[in-house]
Amino acid sequence: MAGRWEDFLQRMARLLGEEVKPFAEALKRPEPPALRVNTLKLLPEHFAKRSPFPLDPVPWCPEGFVVLDARARPALHPYHVAGLYYLQDPAAMLAGVLLDPQPGEWVLDLCAAPGGKATHLAARMQNCGVLVANDPNPRRVTVLARNLERMGVTCAVVLQEEPARLAQRFAGLFDRVLVDAPCSGEATLAFDPEARRRWSPRTVCKMAALQSHILQHAARLIRPGGLLLYATCTFAPEENEEVIASFLRTHPEFHLVEVERHPLFDRGRPEWIHPYLPELARAVRLWPHRGPGKGHFYALLQREGEKASSHPHPGNSLPPEAAKAYRSFCERHLKGTPAEEGLILWREGIYRVPLPFKMLEGLRVLRPGWWLGIFKQGEFRPDHALALGMKTKQAKRVLSLLPSDPRLKAYLRGEEFPLDAEEGWVLIAVEEFPLGWGYCRQGKLRNFYPRAWRLPTSLS
Numbered sequence: 001m002a003g004r005w006e007d008f009l010q011r012m013a014r015l016l017g018e019e020v021k022p023f024a025e026a027l028k029r030p031e032p033p034a035l036r037v038n039t040l041k042l043l044p045e046h047f048a049k050r051s052p053f054p055l056d057p058v059p060w061c062p063e064g065f066v067v068l069d070a071r072a073r074p075a076l077h078p079y080h081v082a083g084l085y086y087l088q089d090p091a092a093m094l095a096g097v098l099l100d101p102q103p104g105e106w107v108l109d110l111c112a113a114p115g116g117k118a119t120h121l122a123a124r125m126q127n128c129g130v131l132v133a134n135d136p137n138p139r140r141v142t143v144l145a146r147n148l149e150r151m152g153v154t155c156a157v158v159l160q161e162e163p164a165r166l167a168q169r170f171a172g173l174f175d176r177v178l179v180d181a182p183c184s185g186e187a188t189l190a191f192d193p194e195a196r197r198r199w200s201p202r203t204v205c206k207m208a209a210l211q212s213h214i215l216q217h218a219a220r221l222i223r224p225g226g227l228l229l230y231a232t233c234t235f236a237p238e239e240n241e242e243v244i245a246s247f248l249r250t251h252p253e254f255h256l257v258e259v260e261r262h263p264l265f266d267r268g269r270p271e272w273i274h275p276y277l278p279e280l281a282r283a284v285r286l287w288p289h290r291g292p293g294k295g296h297f298y299a300l301l302q303r304e305g306e307k308a309s310s311h312p313h314p315g316n317s318l319p320p321e322a323a324k325a326y327r328s329f330c331e332r333h334l335k336g337t338p339a340e341e342g343l344i345l346w347r348e349g350i351y352r353v354p355l356p357f358k359m360l361e362g363l364r365v366l367r368p369g370w371w372l373g374i375f376k377q378g379e380f381r382p383d384h385a386l387a388l389g390m391k392t393k394q395a396k397r398v399l400s401l402l403p404s405d406p407r408l409k410a411y412l413r414g415e416e417f418p419l420d421a422e423e424g425w426v427l428i429a430v431e432e433f434p435l436g437w438g439y440c441r442q443g444k445l446r447n448f449y450p451r452a453w454r455l456p457t458s459l460s
């Protein structure tokens with residue numbers, strides 16, 4: 001671990017003095033897993049009652065808990081695939097709390113993959129409004145789409161774009177924007193050899209330039225009076241206070257917002273940069289040696305002015321044959337239609353879009369909205385995202401399994417099993433939480449659990 005780790009600690013010692021010792025120890029200590037309960041599925045207090053693991057609340061996030069049993073493997077529990085929680089560093093949970101998006105708003109997560117913070121934003125919005133979740137990295141954006149799906153997010157558009165292209169298309173439209181910027185990742189240096197290999201003082205400078213570039217485009221996306229949250233998981237003042245100071249110099253229409261402070265929050269450090277800008281103290285620093293998590297920097301900015309106009313509504317453009325097939329599926333298998341407005345047909349998929357589809361023309365779109373199903377040869381076949389975005393009480397036929405039921409693991413491994421039921425689609429659930437679809441025919445359940453999500457057979 002020598003070399004870059006030592007260089008990093010020397011830099012930090014110049015800032016922190018004696019405090020660098022507990023800081024370095026905390027960075028090296030293995031962190032217990034932490035999870036954020038998905039309030040789209042259940043309330044934190046209800047989860048706490050049924051949790052298979054002992055939990056300790058995260059002090060600044062009502063949905064967040066640290067798992068107290070070091071042997072627990074929450075990623076392998078069926079509640080995880082059912083989207084009841086997202087495994088997330090406690091320090092990262094503060095983004096959703098500080099930005100605090102409201103139902104009905106238009107929210108943009110500009111650097112969203114793999115989706116820890118985006119899924120939190122959607123839950124705070126109660127799936128109501130528009131969440132544009134964007135990441136330019138093609139591999140990471142696929143994981144982002146999958147995580148949004150697993151968590152039952154139905155208000156998201158997933159894009160793979162450069163911030164400049166979004167700024168041209170959506171200028172001044174968003175109520176809140178999150179820039180969880182790519183950074184030198186100093187919070188991960190102790191346990192991530194790849195982050196250590198990449199880290200150097202030059203990387204810090206390069207990342208600072210990229211962060212300023214992203215922020216500049218983010219600023220154009222915010223409506224008057226809207227909020228912009230800047231976040232990093234790194235400690236270097238060059239990537240934190242300096243980026244914000246230079247942003248404020250070139251964007252006088254923004255100011256730093258004083259956030260409600262928890263005793264474990266440290267303030268931003270104006271004294272670590274030149275020229276001295278006292279309001280930088282309004283930023284928040286979380287340190288690994290002072291509370292749970294590996295540390296983060298946050299700065300909440302507000303654009304001056306008042307909201308001027310309301311947001312455009314999506315229209316319906318579903319061709320009649322596709323609409324007929326979708327309705328006939330809903331009549332036969334569901335109690336009502338989960339989505340009536342904003343229906344479109346795009347690349348054989350029927351989606352519920354949260355904004356006018358023409359606003360997405362020419363952009364690299366992964367998901368224009370909630371994927372309801374495929375329309376092919378006159379038939380509608382439900383998609384996995386439909387299952388995860390609905391409630392079991394909305395389906396006519398549900399196979400509800402306990403976590404200990406061997407059929408549950410068989411389902412997650414993609415296996416078929418006998419089922420004595422009428423022919424048709426069955427919503428498979430762990431207790432009352434949907435996991436996916438099966439199709440029952442001739443006493444057997446055909447498995448429609450997506451291949452990419454299946455448990456390896458070795459995990460029996």
Ligand SMILES: C[S@@+](CC[C@H](N)C(=O)[O-])C[C@H]1O[C@@H](n2cnc3c(N)ncnc32)[C@H](O)[C@@H]1O
Pocket residue numbers: 092110111112113114115116117118135136137140162163180181182183214
């Ligand atoms: C810190 S990670 C985001 C983590 C994510 N917000 C979460 O909570 O799961 C930073 C992300 O920025 C993306 N990124 C890299 N360059 C970018 C750019 N020029 N514009 C926007 N995002 C970028 C990376 O692909 C990466 O996924």
